[in-house]
Amino acid sequence: AGRVLGVDDRPLTARRRRGRAGDLAFAVVAGGLLAWGPADLLGYLRHRTGLGVFGEPFLLGLATLARVVVLVAVATVVWVPIGVRIGFSPRLARIAQPVVQVLASFPANFLFPLATWFFLRTGLSLNVGGMLLMALGAQWYILFNTIAGASAIPTDLREAMDDLGVRGWQRWRRLIIPGILPSCVTGGITASGGAWNASIVSETVTFGGTTLSATGLGAYISRATSEGDYPHLIAGIAVMAVYVVGLNRLLWRRLYRLAETRYSL
Template identity: 45%
Template sequence: MNQKAGNRTSPGVLALLLVLLVFLIWTIFRHSARFHPVPVGGTDLASLPGDLARSVLRLFAAYFISLVFAYVYGLLTALTRWGEKILLPLLDILQSIPVLGFFPAVIFLLIHLFRNPLEGVELASVILIATSMAWNMAFAVFESIRTAPVEYKELLDGMQAPGWLRLVYFLVPVTIPKMVYNSILSWAQGWYFLIACEMISMGSVHYRLRGLGSFLVVSTSSGKILDALAGIVLLVVTVVLMDFFLFRPVVVWSQRFSIDQSASLAGETRSVFREWLMESDVLALPRRLLSSSLTAGMAGLYALLRRLPKTFPAGPDGHGRGMFRWVSPVLGMVSLFLLSILGYSGVESMKRALASGVPWDGLSELPLDMIYSMLRLLAGYLLSLCWTVPVAWYVFVHPRLMRTVMPVAQVMASVPATALFPFIIVLVVRTTHSMNLASILLLLSGMQWYLLFNLLAGAGTFPNELREAALTMGVRGRLFLRKIFLPFLFPSIVTGSITAFGGGWNALIVSEYVVYDQKNYSVRGIGAFLDKVTYGSGNEILIVVSLLMLTVVVVTLNRFFWTPLYERVTSRYGLDG
């Protein structure tokens, strides 16, 4: 997420956002604790296909919500004066909160708004899945717009193009390639956290939905390895089929919107299914009907847009921010009203909670828990780096392997860590008697794929001209790797490292506390601490403080380590630097 490098938010704004976030979480926890559990559904092997269908529908619904959020939030962040100062750091904070941190919000705001608890739980599950998808996609919109060539912006400025024209013919198309790529990552994240989102718990409140995620967690916690293996196989088959019939055709389609057509691996991706759809005589009539319908629809939309007032000039910096000028005062007034209510409720809730006693014993454990978790994250990161860089180099040398490596990596990234519990416990814990090693291996499942995807993307953009120039000068083999390829890949390594650590922070909740065969396996760390207080005691003070500590650590690392490192790497090794 190299967009973070441009974040110049002051510490005061970050501190204010953190305080408001604490009030929000605290208020929701205090209110959600008043409700009582309503059990939902069960699971068995015979219903596995139906469970899979339910999970896929939830994922599609969550993706649609994430897509709408990503474009609205991403456009506001990129095109408004207050976007980078407020919305971007807020997005940075939100993505650092584990899925568990959103449990009280959905319990309070969604589940209990419905007379039928099942409807509320279904909606809550979809929203929770969306929290694992949306942030990544919003960053894609922001980065695509901010890194778009200046010539296009200047051309639209010279034409005095209205806001809707900028949106339809520039802002949306320029985001499509990165949005498609990040959507695949978001789907993998959705599969990964499906288990947590179908098993919603906080203290004495427990909900379980029928779905593949809940099936896997029930089978692993009860020690049914064959059932868990059947669920994993079905998950892998589903991901492979979706890649063949959905993702790969969309990736090929998105290449037409790519601005840089000179990348060394560009054009290597192909879709047999899409080629069959486009060339089949049997589908000629449906294709014509669909094409004419889309043409008529676009013509109607174009006519509607032309009637809109053309009073949305570009902003003073040429980024088209003026089209959102009317949004700022409206959002400002609404936000001020909501924050006033939120602040008052948060202060009152905090007073009542503190009056009931502060769990000092639990709070005193948090700093050391955080240190242990950071050490495991560092170990997992180094292990990830050790194998992803060689793979990226090998794929760069043999470009055709991209067609195989990307789908395989996508499948592997989609397997939830909880589904690996039986194999990790049997092969590692019971053999080496080390839960620390098992925890690091589980962390790998949440970190390594971010690195691999970013490194493959970086290798795929290596310019042909640079490679040909190096070969002409006799730079080959290890010399080429050391002097040209690795320096070119450094920005992608840093970007992948940022996203890998982001995934690692979230993966802590499923890697430090494991339930298998009705036994608990845990190590000391912030993830295990959050698991125990969220699923066990439900103590709102411990949950809020642990989430706050986690958020502060993540934001501090991003601001004072990753951002300066990225700026230094891009200025020294970037093609424009």
């Protein structure tokens, strides 16, 4: 009966031990694969092209990094005030959120031919226009998370600010920014990752037999993919992973820790 009701701890202890042994075995196997995989890829690249193949994508990654930074900064300036306004108004949120969800779910690459036609007609370089294409899919993460953060700010705190007559920048500094910063950082992380992914299809676009290409890591990966150049493709993907992980480690993780420990309600 004790074994059926779970009060006999001997079988459970045996299971825990077997579970720990299984976890340890999985960790050893996974660690071995992770250690073997990069070494094998480096050996392949050293044999085919030499490790100098990483130099060009690292330099091109700086151009894509600049586009990602500008995109996230501009999207934050544009969408954070709008998201706060929507999040503070339940009536407006009921109207706006379905519209935003439809816009966010619409495949952005469907608009690429129209955008390419616009670039050709206006002479706008894809080095600038590529940021607009990347923003079509990435900017909504900032808006969604800002709405969620603003909606979570307690109503009594907002009413207290109204009663005290706190307006303008003081209201943003004392209430709104501490309330939405964790959500905004989450939106920034997601938008940044989405922008890096979108750069592969946004830095090289085709319309009516005309191909526009920007200077960047996304165009490098796209070109290597179309040409079946596996060494350069592997190098481009590896460099993009380094940029994304490095940005998360050096910037976003610190911002998120700051938002949780200092700027939170």
